[in-house]
Amino acid sequence: MAIVEVSVVPIGTGSTSVSEYVAACHRVLKEETRINYQLTPMATILEGDLDLLLEVVRKLHEVPYGKGAERVYTTIRIDDRRDKDTSMERKVQAVESKL
Known part of the structure; x- marks a missing residue:
């Protein structure tokens, strides 16, 4: 199972706020029953099969375009450990x- 951190940022929208776009992305995630996800203050963490996660990231990347953005900057970080099962938790x- 892979864990992916994704951040989708619309550029040139006329506002410094991105919460509207984050909320729209999370509405897409609510429809994705085959993965787990967690909203954090700086990004969203996805957990599941890597191929599926990359498909979901692509959907998330498209969300700001559907809301009128003309440029989108998406960053992803992938932790794909194959020697044992892992999870966000x-x-x-x-x-x-260890603390």
């Missing part, structure tokens, strides 16, 4: 157990 627990 397990990664956090691993750190918290």
Whole structure:
């Protein structure tokens, strides 16, 4: 299972706020029952099969265009560990157990 951090930022919208676009992306995520996701203050974390996650990232990248943006800057970071099963929760627990 892969964990992907994604941040989708519309550029040139006339406003410094992006919460409207983030909310629109999360409406798309609510329809994706095959993955887990978590909103954070700076990005959204996705968890699931890598091919599926990349498909979802593509959908998220398109969301601002559907709201009138003419340029979108999307960043992704992928943690694809194949030697054992992992999850968002397990990664956090691993750190918290050492505190």
